[in-house]
Amino acid sequence: MDFDVLFIGSGQGAWNGAIPMAQHGLKVAVIEEGKFGGVCTNRGCNAKITLDRPVEILRQVEQLQGRGFDTLPTLNWHALMIHKHEVIDGLAYGNEMKLQNAGVTNIKGHAKFIDVHTIEVNGKQYSSDKIVIDSGRRPHRLNIPGNQLFHDSTDFLVLENLPKRLAIIGGGYVGMEFATIANAFGSDVTVILRGNRILRSFHKPYVDRLVTDLKQRGIKFQFDEQLESAVQVDDGIQLLGKDGYQLTTDYVLDATGRVPNVENMNWDGIGLKYDTLRGIPVNDHLETNIPGIYASGDILDKSLPRITPTAIFESQYLSRLFTGMTTDAIDYPAVAYTVFTSPRIASVGVTPEFANAHSTEYSVETFDYYDDWFRQVGNENNGGVTIIFNKQHIIVGATSIGNDAVETINGLTDLIENKVSHSDVERLIYIFPSIAHSYMRKI
Numbered sequence: 340m341d342f343d344v345l346f347i348g349s350g351q352g353a354w355n356g357a358i359p360m361a362q363h364g365l366k367v368a369v370i371e372e373g374k375f376g377g378v379c380t381n382r383g384c385n386a387k388i389t390l391d392r393p394v395e396i397l398r399q400v401e402q403l404q405g406r407g408f409d410t411l412p413t414l415n416w417h418a419l420m421i422h423k424h425e426v427i428d429g430l431a432y433g434n435e436m437k438l439q440n441a442g443v444t445n446i447k448g449h450a451k452f453i454d455v456h457t458i459e460v461n462g463k464q465y466s467s468d469k470i471v472i473d474s475g476r477r478p479h480r481l482n483i484p485g486n487q488l489f490h491d492s493t494d495f496l497v498l499e500n501l502p503k504r505l506a507i508i509g510g511g512y513v514g515m516e517f518a519t520i521a522n523a524f525g526s527d528v529t530v531i532l533r534g535n536r537i538l539r540s541f542h543k544p545y546v547d548r549l550v551t552d553l554k555q556r557g558i559k560f561q562f563d564e565q566l567e568s569a570v571q572v573d574d575g576i577q578l579l580g581k582d583g584y585q586l587t588t589d590y591v592l593d594a595t596g597r598v599p600n601v602e603n604m605n606w607d608g609i610g611l612k613y614d615t616l617r618g619i620p621v622n623d624h625l626e627t628n629i630p631g632i633y634a635s636g637d638i639l640d641k642s643l644p645r646i647t648p649t650a651i652f653e654s655q656y657l658s659r660l661f662t663g664m665t666t667d668a669i670d671y672p673a674v675a676y677t678v679f680t681s682p683r684i685a686s687v688g689v690t691p692e693f694a695n696a697h698s699t700e701y702s703v704e705t706f707d708y709y710d711d712w713f714r715q716v717g718n719e720n721n722g723g724v725t726i727i728f729n730k731q732h733i734i735v736g737a738t739s740i741g742n743d744a745v746e747t748i749n750g751l752t753d754l755i756e757n758k759v760s761h762s763d764v765e766r767l768i769y770i771f772p773s774i775a776h777s778y779m780r781k782i
């Protein structure tokens with residue numbers, strides 16, 4: 340065999356495992372047909388958060404208008420885009436070098452199975468004892484006439500000029516994060532949804548507050564709309580929906596989700612089980628239906644959030660499994676997740692909805708802005724946290740809205756994972772004043 344482990348794809352679900360495997364002495368290869376580092380590094384999380392940073396800061400300045408600040412800073416998309424390129428453009432090469440320096444063999448091109456131990460890239464064959472499929476996902480394209488006029492998140496993240504009018508189809512993570520950014524930079528944003536709810540995996544009362552906030556900032560929502568076609572007209576792109584809905588806009592961001600990369604790898608030829616929407620099913624050791632072939636990251640058919648930390652956790656688990664450090668099944672901890680809107684909403688563990696539906700097992704406590712003088716310091720009128728306890732008064736879930744929602748939930752994630760009880764909390768001394776101190780006081 341040429342290699343002990345061969346990865347298809349170099350995203351977070353690959354390189355975080357490939358490097359420690361090589362450092363443990365395994366012969367490891369990574370095959371990548373695009374940019375090393377995959378979506379998060381090059382056209383996902385990192386680029387998005389760079390574009391969001393001034394928006395996040397502006398919001399905090401806005402909250403203190405007339406309370407310490409007299410004017411608002413102006414935002415400059417062009418300058419920010421240059422900064423984004425400076426931050427992001429070198430990461431792919433850095434990633435490639437990180438792998439190479441760890442002793443991983445980097446192979447460039449499209450990987451295709453010849454048999455269960457052999458992969459072909461650019462006409463050359465490589466054999467491996469184990470193969471890990473980390474082929475990720477790509478943007479879904481709404482299947483209506485005129486959809487060639489649409490753009491996706493990858494296009495948006497390199498936009499040189501922000502459109503005056505922006506239509507976003509979809510109310511998920513990408514739709515709401517990009518709506519927040521574009522609105523702050525002055526675009527006239529309309530979000531078009533087929534249903535009546537955005538961000539379905541988040542706590543509804545907080546989502547409702549977010550919608551109210553975004554509407555106040557000028558974002559328009561067209562709920563329960565079924566788009567039927569798009570056409571180029573003199574002054575832009577016209578979207579046409581059922582019952583005569585029409586919207587003329589300059590740019591359409593199709594944010595209707597992501598589909599797994601399953602094509603042209605000869606999975607049918609080797610008998611690999613997969614689903615073109617859900618991805619690859621695996622057992623509790625991340626092994627597919629074919630012994631020796633594993634999968635990790637967004638390509639997995641899983642109920643957990645398809646986000647970078649879960650991809651990293653899976654690749655690091657495979658590293659421990661393949662180097663003999665464990666034989667156990669993968670054991671996911673509580674997964675924290677957030678939407679980077681302003682305000683943010685973040686969540687971990689048992690949700691308030693689940694707890695309310697199982698009220699004999701859980702109690703739910705909600706703390707709002709007015710309960711918290713620390714939030715009042717920043718005049719943050721949309722902050723709050725909801726904490727879920729089990730009957731032993733151990734914290735098992737939390738969700739938060741506000742400027743500090745991410746840090747609040749990160750802190751509470753530690754407590755959940757460590758099954759911290761009420762009496763344990765009394766021994767924790769946090770910096771005062773701080774958001775951590777503020778929410779710890781509530782437990």
Ligand SMILES: Cc1cc2nc3c(=O)[nH]c(=O)nc-3n(C[C@H](O)[C@H](O)[C@H](O)COP(=O)(O)OP(=O)(O)OC[C@H]3O[C@@H](n4cnc5c(N)ncnc54)[C@H](O)[C@@H]3O)c2cc1C
Nearest residue numbers: 348350351352372377378379383384450475636637646647
């Ligand atoms: C706009 C956007 C923003 C996001 N923001 C966040 C965020 O803030 N926080 C967060 O946690 N997550 C975020 N995510 C999700 C995160 O990017 C993904 O969960 C993560 O990238 C998954 O990593 P992965 O390794 O599974 O797959 P990917 O990063 O998709 O990597 C797969 C790689 O495989 C390669 N590949 C596929 N097929 C082949 C083949 N046959 N041969 C060779 N190479 C192949 C692809 O080129 C790609 O580079 C965001 C996603 C998007 C789109």
Ligand SMILES: NC(=O)c1ccc[n+]([C@@H]2O[C@H](COP(=O)([O-])OP(=O)(O)OC[C@H]3O[C@@H](n4cnc5c(N)ncnc54)[C@H](O)[C@@H]3O)[C@@H](O)[C@H]2O)c1
Nearest residue numbers: 509510511512513514533594595596597645646677678679
């Ligand atoms: N902050 C983060 O961690 C973050 C940020 C961005 C993306 N992501 C990851 O990327 C994934 C993809 O994000 P996304 O926003 O593209 O997808 P999503 O699944 O979060 O949202 C898709 C939206 O499109 C709508 N939609 C789907 N099909 C449609 C159709 N045919 N017609 C009209 N509307 C339709 C859905 O109702 C939903 O509102 C997320 O699930 C997440 O795993 C994470």
